[in-house]
Amino acid sequence: MSDFPDLYAFVLQLYPLERDVTLRAQGHGAQALFLDLVRQVDPVTSERLHADAASKPYTVALLPGRRRDRVELRVSLLQSELFQTFVHALLRQMPGEAPLRLGQASLQLGDVIGTPAPKGHPWAGYSAFSELAMRAEATHTLQLEFATPTAIGQGSRPDGRQRLGILPDPALVFPSLARRWNELAPASVQLDAAAVREAAGDTLITRYHSESAEINLGKGPQKGFVGMVSYELPLDPSQARLIALLSDAALFLGVGMKTTRGMGLCRRRI
Amino acid sequence: MSDFPDLYAFVLQLYPLERDVTLRAQGHGAQALFLDLVRQVDPVTSERLHADAASKPYTVALLPGRRRDRVELRVSLLQSELFQTFVHALLRQMPGEAPLRLGQASLQLGDVIGTPAPKGHPWAGYSAFSELAMRAEATHTLQLEFATPTAIGQGSRPDGRQRLGILPDPALVFPSLARRWNELAPASVQLDAAAVREAAGDTLITRYHSESAEINLGKGPQKGFVGMVSYELPLDPSQARLIALLSDAALFLGVGMKTTRGMGLCRRRI
Structure with a gap:
């Protein structure tokens, strides 16, 4: 097992070039911005990321927030190969480059944050599938924040x-995370789907608030929940470790559908 | 089939006799108040209602509300025999009677509302199992309000x-309502549990907000959700009718556990 990071979560701070522009949380716009960024340095990779893969090795979302003068784009990369391309693309965005576009708005790249809070950003961090698998600890309770509309397909x-x-519902959330984990993680740390289902079935909700929410994906609104x-x-303990592992991985993997277009942004709260 | 009402929902307005008394929504206190009321005219019935029946033919809850000078006790009766006893008990509560007790507070009975809104009260009404079964109409969507902490036992x-x-979760809510319906409704309008499960499985949530909440039941807090x-x-259409019927019945039956002690107060919104 290599401990070299293959999971990255970056927060890109973007500043509108015009005043009084409305920055709406459009999922498809966030994805387009990310793919544009990659295309500038690596059109082949950008094309590959755009194509319909079974499980795309990245997520993109706009972080919820109320500041009028800034948006935060959250990008996670789930393959170490993407890291170099992405960092190269970011370096290209230094002054003089054509502005990035989000819907109608032109944006300038500000800080890029790759380290977790408290020094960095609560939605940033890096790890490795193998490291997460090794470090997961059985615990009694844990809390997940679902920050952008999240929906889990059920046929x-x-x-x-x-x-x-x-x-x-834990019986939906954790098996969904496990499917994504198994699509992307190395063979050495694959999870047993039946064991995850069983562990999820014995996971209880003790406190929550949750509500339906919609996100604009271009072709119309898409439903999900936040909470x-x-x-x-x-x-x-082995069941609890499984659930804890998947909760840790949620920061990178996202939860459910359309995590490349703003949905399913999720993290474990400390 | 008789159309004589066997389902009643009353709202009793109660006024504290002392100022500055704290009226907390204690589920067990509400039940004790109701049983005391019945005991004054019919100790045998009160004892029977208190005993552990499979499915108790009444519900009691304090309506959520913020007025300091009044509480509203919501009582539903699910057997026509109880109506006479209860109305008799209410009549006895006219001036001169010993005050009712809710926890530490002494209360005086004010208005008793038995007719639905807009003339009466949104939590009041009367009907019959057979009438609900006859009148239920297939519809595309409907909305349920869960007003006091609601929990559905799952082993x-x-x-x-x-x-x-x-x-x-519709797969929990509607089968739970159907179980209660079948425990109390006449033989002529019994529901097919498998058909309800299937209809509930094809019922989707389109919008919601929901959060966990606790109610004091004397022996400690009990968890549920409101939303x-x-x-x-x-x-x-026959599946939709089933779900609509159970939604109409929720006003009287309540949903889930401990509906005699303040939990599971629910109604269909018009």
Whole structure:
């Protein structure tokens, strides 16, 4: 197992070049901005990231926030190869470069934060699949923050209407995280899906607030939920470790659908 | 089928006799007040209502509200026999009677409201199991308000810890309502549990806000959720009718556990 980071979470601070521009949290706009950034240095990678892969090795979201003069773009990279391309792209964004676009707004890149709070940013950090797997600790309870609209696909109804999980049900959240983990993590740290389902089934919600929320994805609004949820983990230490591991990984992986377009931004609260 | 009402929901307005008394929403206190009221005219019935029946034919809750000078006690009766006893008990509460007690507070009975809004009260009304069954209409969406902490028992974990459903999951809410309906409704309008499960499984949440909440039941706090939830019903009209029927019945039946002690107060919003 290598401890070299293959999981990165960056926060890019962006400043509008015009005054009085409305910066709305458009999921597709955030993705376009990220892909543009990569395209400037590596059109092939940008194209690959845009293509419909089974599980895309990155997430992009605008952080919720109320400042009028700044937006924060959160990007996570889930393959070490992407790191070099991305950092190269960021270096290219120094003064003189064409501005980035988010919807109608032109933006200038400010600080890029890659270290976690308290020194850095609560939505930034780096780790490795193998490191997360090694360090996960059984605990009694933990709390997840679902910061942008989150929805977990559950197939469709008999009438063809998509069934969306928009409750923070542990039986949905953790198996969904495990699927994504297994799609991207190295073979040495793959998780047993049945064991995750069982552990998730014995995870209880002890406190929460949650509500439905919508995000604009260009083709119309997409439903999800935002909220804060405290889970009580199973007593069995190996089950609790599984849930803790997936909760730690949520910062990088995101939860559920369309995590490349602003949805499913999630992190474990300390 | 008789259309004579066997479902009643009353709102009793109660005024503290002392100033500056704190009226906290204690579930067990509300139940004690109701049973005291009944005991004054019919000790045998009061004892029967207090005993551990499989499904008690009444619910009691304090309505949430912020007025310091009044509390509203909501009582629903689910057997026509109880109506006479209860009305008799209310009539006895006219001036001169010993005050009612809610925790440390002495209260005087004011108005008793038995008719629904707009003339009466949104938490009052009367109907019959057979009438609800006859009148239920298939609809596309409907909204439920969960006004006091609501929890649906789901057995226990391997460690013996009780598994509480505290999410407004349609797959929990509607089968729970159907169980209670079948325990209390006449044979002619019994519901098929499998059909309810299937209809509930095809019911989606479209909008909601929900959060965990606690109620004091004397032996310590009990967890539940409160919130407002919009459900999208199945396209199949008979399935949609089932969900609509159970939603209409929620006003009388309550939802989930300990509906005789303040929990599970729920109604369909028009």
